[in-house]
Amino acid sequence: MNTRQPISHTAKPTSPKLLCVSFNQDQDCFAIGHENGFRVYSSDPMVERVKRTFNKSSSSSRSGIGHISMLHRTNFLSLVGGGKNPKFPINKVIIYDDLKKKNTLSLEFMSPVLNVFLSRIRIISVVETHVYVYAFSSPPKLIATYETIRNPYGVSDLSNSLSINNDTSPTAPSSSSSLSSSSSLLLSSSSSSPASQSSVNEILAFPGRQPGQLQIVDISPQHQHRNLISIFKAHRSPIRCISLNRQATMVASASETGTIIRVHSISNCSLLYEFRRGLDKAIVYAMKFSPDGTKLAVISDKQTLHVFRLDRHMSSKATGGSASRDSTPSPSTTDSSALSSGNPGAVGATNQDSLNRQHFLRSLPIFTSYFQSQWSFVSLHLSPNPSLTTASSSSTVNSSSKATGIGNSHTAEKFNESINSNSQINDRAALGWSSDDSIILVWKFRGKWEKYVIVKNESTNEWGLEREGWRSFGEFQ
Incomplete structure (x- = not known):
């Protein structure tokens, strides 16, 4: 036998x-x-x-x-x-x-x-x-x-912005280099470098020397000799993900626990927002601000895409003095108190007019900070295989997969009904914004490109995510 x-x-x-x-x-x-x-x-x-x-x-x-x-x-x-x-x-x-x-x-x-x-x-x-x-x-x-705590994933981010300054003209790169004379464009036919009328503000963010510490360094040419450094306690656990906005005014971070997303001001290290991703521990491996800095997209190994709304009024407070810091701030006392008490009452994330979801018991003082948290104003559980609900071709547009705001991702649960054997592999996606309302995901393991759009349902007055298209990369030979 x-x-x-x-x-x-x-x-x-x-x-x-x-x-x-x-x-x-x-x-x-x-x-x-x-x-x-x-x-x-x-x-x-x-x-x-x-x-x-x-x-x-x-x-x-x-x-x-x-x-x-x-x-x-x-x-x-x-x-x-x-x-x-x-x-x-x-x-x-x-x-x-x-x-x-x-x-x-x-x-x-x-x-x-x-x-x-x-x-x-x-x-x-x-x-x-x-x-x-x-x-x-x-x-x-x-x-x-700069020395850091053990950082096996290379967690860090760089943001560079331009400020108009007619008196300074940085060299990019050095005039003694042959690179400057040959820096022709790879993908476009004209250069848009405004070096003669602007100065470069470059902010670098990475973990500090202690668990949960976040280190902000200004590496701009006009500030490199002053060595402007800010170190503050952002989380209790080691930091797992960092993202800077394009304007170099805010930094978002998530720890290895992955339940809380905190956004700090770069100028004074104050805590601006505290968002709750969920209750279960998760690895937040990608975060990106929208181009205008009013939204923050977050992906975790739970394969859920969250989008948080940042109020324009509070976001503007982060810009004050960010490009002209003259001293190294001490660790943020605002953030320390938030970590110890768990009360984000003074944080901008508690704005009643925010589109982010809040618990209906948040106004009662007897409950813990969990009920005062803010959740994403729209989220979507991502499909392990886009072809399950779309045509079998390698490229599909105007897909019908949608999820409403209010965190109801039940419309995407049908994706899980036909998960194949490859779903055991926890795929990772790179995250980017093609516009203020369009999110691009590029999946590494299965080699897929996806586009999601934030839309508003006029009949229900609810926000949602709609997959507008996807495409396969094919074979690389």
């Missing part, structure tokens, strides 16, 4: 289709790295702009890209090796000039590189216990090194 275990004939993917996904500074483009090279796409609509394959000559050649960062829409990208056959060492950052099809700069470290950020004047490399800031010049010049 044959007692051998049957061999499963179902092919299960064992590695993600995309090794990495990264949006550019304006989030109008994104780059992906895979086992054979990298590609660049426009965010909305998803259109391939650049395709680079490194293993054309030999199938065994090293070609995997594990991390990629774009410099706006220019021809410069940062590459770090990854995958089964890394193109470059995982402890080395390569600045790649796509116009010349060659490596321009190289930075090597003693440990694997976990994150890289580019600006027109800076290169920031994040390793497990340090953050390195270099001048974007040839050769790169080390400007500062």
